[in-house]
Amino acid sequence: MGSAFKNIGVQNVLDAVYAYLPNPSEVKNSALDISHKEAVVPLVPYSKNPFVGLAFKLEDGKFGQLTYIRIYQGSLKKGVTIINTKTSKKVKIPRIVRMHSDEMEVNI
DSSP states (O other), rough: OBTTTTTHHHHHHHHHHHHHHHOOGGOOEEEEGGGGGTTEEEOOOOOTTTOOEEEHHHHHHHTTEEEEEEEEEEEOTOOOEEEEEETEEEOOHHHHHEEETTTEEEEE
């Protein structure tokens, strides 16, 4: 346990994260290509590759509807159209923001 308020044990927690959790580059991620009979496709975290991401949380609060996304490869930009593989519908990205606690930072 640690307390960021009193700075007790925080360095121990960070040291444990560094020592025991895997480096993101050591984890091998893969996806299924639905257009090729669900063939397994390895995902490489490189911004020039096609976008692959997972929407893991939807929130409807004071900022409106927010969708939290984990990006596995590729990149997102404002105005880009992506495909929701569950519904096979195209979705336009109206804006991209970065959340910090209860503040929203708009990325251009």
